Amino acid sequence: MRYVLKIAYDGTAYAGWQRQANALSVQECLENAVQCALHIDTHITASGRTDAGVHAAGQICHFDLDNVSVPPEKMPDCLNRFLPPDIRAIEGWSADENFDSNRSAKRKTYCYSLYVSEREMPLKERFAVRIDSAPTLDKLQETARFLEGKHDYKAFCASGSSVKTTVRTVYEVRVEETQSFGGRDIKIYVTGNGFLYNMVRTMVGELLDLACGKRTEESLRLAYETGERNLLGKTMPAKGLTLMRVEYEN
Numbered sequence: 001m002r003y004v005l006k007i008a009y010d011g012t013a014y015a016g017w018q019r020q021a022n023a024l025s026v027q028e029c030l031e032n033a034v035q036c037a038l039h040i041d042t043h044i045t046a047s048g049r050t051d052a053g054v055h056a057a058g059q060i061c062h063f064d065l066d067n068v069s070v071p072p073e074k075m076p077d078c079l080n081r082f083l084p085p086d087i088r089a090i091e092g093w094s095a096d097e098n099f100d101s102n103r104s105a106k107r108k109t110y111c112y113s114l115y116v117s118e119r120e121m122p123l124k125e126r127f128a129v130r131i132d133s134a135p136t137l138d139k140l141q142e143t144a145r146f147l148e149g150k151h152d153y154k155a156f157c158a159s160g161s162s163v164k165t166t167v168r169t170v171y172e173v174r175v176e177e178t179q180s181f182g183g184r185d186i187k188i189y190v191t192g193n194g195f196l197y198n199m200v201r202t203m204v205g206e207l208l209d210l211a212c213g214k215r216t217e218e219s220l221r222l223a224y225e226t227g228e229r230n231l232l233g234k235t236m237p238a239k240g241l242t243l244m245r246v247e248y249e250n
Helices: 026-038 072-080 137-147 199-211 217-226
Strands: 003-010 055-064 089-093 107-114 128-131 148-152 168-181 183-192 241-248
Touching: 003 026, 003 107, 026 055, 026 072, 026 089, 026 128, 107 168, 107 199, 137 168, 137 183, 137 199, 137 217, 183 199, 199 217
Parallel strands: 055 241, 107 128
Antiparallel strands: 003 055, 003 089, 107 183, 107 241, 148 168, 168 183
C-alpha cells in the first residue's frame, strides 16, 4: 500500500528535510519512526526538500508498505509516538501506486513571516524575522505583482542547485498584515508550480527592497533576463519560512 502523510514540523533543529550524513533531518526522524513502530525499513519521499531551519505546516510525503495492518488514517497516531515533539504526522491516507508526492505536486504555497520592531520579541523570534521598518501594506501589495508570472528565476536561485530548468510560474504573491503585541506582523504568501533553492527567501528580500525603493522594476526585469544574482535583494533567513500547503490534481 502507498501511504501518504501530511507532516508538520518546527525546522529549527533540523538540517532540512533530506537525510544528511552528519546532521539530523526530518526524513531521518520519520524513517526511524516507521522502523521503531513497524520494524520495517522504508524510504520516505516528500513533496520537496525544505532547507535547514525551514518549517512546515503541510508537507506531504509518501512511502510503500506491504503486509501492514495499520489503516492509513491511523498511521499518524502510530508514528507520532516515536517522533520528537517538534515533528508530527497530522493526517494519513492511501493513494494508488502512480501517486508521487514530489512529481505529482501541482502547486505549493509558502508563507514568510516578518515582524516590525525596534527590538527582538522572544515569542516571535523562532518563526519570524525582525525588521526595523517596512513599507506600507498597500505598497507591499502593489510591488508583489512584479514577482508573479512565468519567468526564468535563475537569479533567485542559490548556487549549488542542479535543476534542469529555472523557469517557474508564480501564481500569486499575497501580503497580509496584522497588529499584535510589539507592532506589525507581516505575512507574505507565495504560490507557484515549484520553487528553486532559496527562491522564496530571495523573493521576500527583493520585495522589501522594491517596495522601499532600494531596487527598481527595471533592475528586476534585468535580473529575469540575465539571471544575475547581484541585481536582487538579500536572501532572508530560513526561520521565517514555512511550507503551508501542497496541492495535487485530485
